[in-house]
Amino acid sequence: xxxxxxxxxxxxxxxxxxxxxxxxxxxxxxxxxxxxxxxxxxxxxxxxxxxxxxxxxxxxxxxxxxxxxxxxxxxxxxxxxxxxxxxxxxxxxxxxxxxxxxxxxxxxxxxxxxxxxxxxx
Amino acid sequence: xxxxxxxxxxxxxxxxxxxxxxxxxxxxxxxxxxxxxxxxxxxxxxxxxxxxxxxxxxxxxxxxxxxxxxxxxxxxxxxxxxxxxxxxxxxxxxxxxxxxxxxxxxxxx
Numbered sequence: 001x002x003x004x005x006x007x008x009x010x011x012x013x014x015x016x017x018x019x020x021x022x023x024x025x026x027x028x029x030x031x032x033x034x035x036x037x038x039x040x041x042x043x044x045x046x047x048x049x050x051x052x053x054x055x056x057x058x059x060x061x062x063x064x065x066x067x068x069x070x071x072x073x074x075x076x077x078x079x080x081x082x083x084x085x086x087x088x089x090x091x092x093x094x095x096x097x098x099x100x101x102x103x104x105x106x107x108x109x110x111x112x113x114x115x116x117x118x119x120x121x
Numbered sequence: 122x123x124x125x126x127x128x129x130x131x132x133x134x135x136x137x138x139x140x141x142x143x144x145x146x147x148x149x150x151x152x153x154x155x156x157x158x159x160x161x162x163x164x165x166x167x168x169x170x171x172x173x174x175x176x177x178x179x180x181x182x183x184x185x186x187x188x189x190x191x192x193x194x195x196x197x198x199x200x201x202x203x204x205x206x207x208x209x210x211x212x213x214x215x216x217x218x219x220x221x222x223x224x225x226x227x228x229x230x
Contacts, residue, residue, distance in 0.1 A: 035219070037167075044124075044224035045159070045167060045210050059218055095166060105214035107157040107172030114166060 002026040002110050004096045009115030016086050016119070022079040022096030022112055030054075030074035033099035035108055036081050038092035038117075048094070049081065053102035064090075086119045093117075125150065125211055125222035132228040138199040141225045143211030144192060151192035155214035158187055158196045161224075162207045170209075171196060203229050 008020040020036070036048040049070040050059045058070055069082040079096055093116050097108035126144040133139040143150065143158075150156055158171035169178055171187035174194060184205075186197045194213075198205055206229040211222040 037221075044208075045161075045212075045221045047212070047219040047221055050219060061218060097167075100172060104219060105153070105155040107155075107169050107178075108159075108167075109169045109172075109178060111166040111168070 004098065004110055004112035006094065006096050006112045006115035009094065009117045011118045011120065012086055013121050014087060014119055017082070017084045018086065018117060020081040020083065020094055020096075020115060020117070022081075024077045024079065024098070027098075027110075029072075029077040031102055033057075033102055033104045034072060034079045035097045035099065035104065036070060036079075037095045037097050037108070037111075038090075039095070039114075040089070040092040043092075046092070050099070050104045051079070052104070057103065059104070083117070086117075088119050091117060091119045123220070125213060125220055127209075127211060127222040127225045129223070130226045130228065132230055133198075133201045134230045135201050135203065137201050138197060139201060139227065140198075141196045141209055141211075141227070143194040143196070143213075143222050145194075145213055145220070146192055149213040149215045149220055150189065150194050150211075153214050154189070156187070156189060156194040157212045158185075158194075159210045159212065160205075160207045161210065167210065198227070201229055205229055 093114040096112040098110040100106040159167040175187040
């Protein structure tokens, strides 16, 4: 079964750090571009970051550039999001999502269940 | 990286057709044929319904169709069913990012 499982969410104080993980199974992880997408409580979807299959191409939303770092370990079938200097507005459910192919643009066809990040003092 | 513009809500009766618009610019929707549409039920993860403007993934009913004209993409759902009630989001590729629309809540009356 094709599956993505996020972990690492939790409660963190403003200015703090958190590392999210996404474990992939049921497909050849190294062949696909991956994304992080977030959704603040009661709000819409917001794309956060993308990484190509070989990590050659990495993109960030302006709202997280310089604070978040996306990475992947194809040997471990895992995607990561290192989040530093967290702000209250980063509070959201964070989804890991697979692109249909090795580069972004073709649509995100597999999504995890999401992990919740709450930034509050 | 401005969000694409979608109507906040649309509604229709069972069996009817509805269309959700998604307006961007020549830097996103108008510049590429890489528009996707997602369905999200409350408390669930999004589901890809349309990719590359008008293509349906396997398993998505042919009641769902997509199109694009200029800077505006559209999702049409024909033969509305109760289970279609959900939030719908468009997204577009850009040269440096991916951008989503603000979302449209579809109510089946």
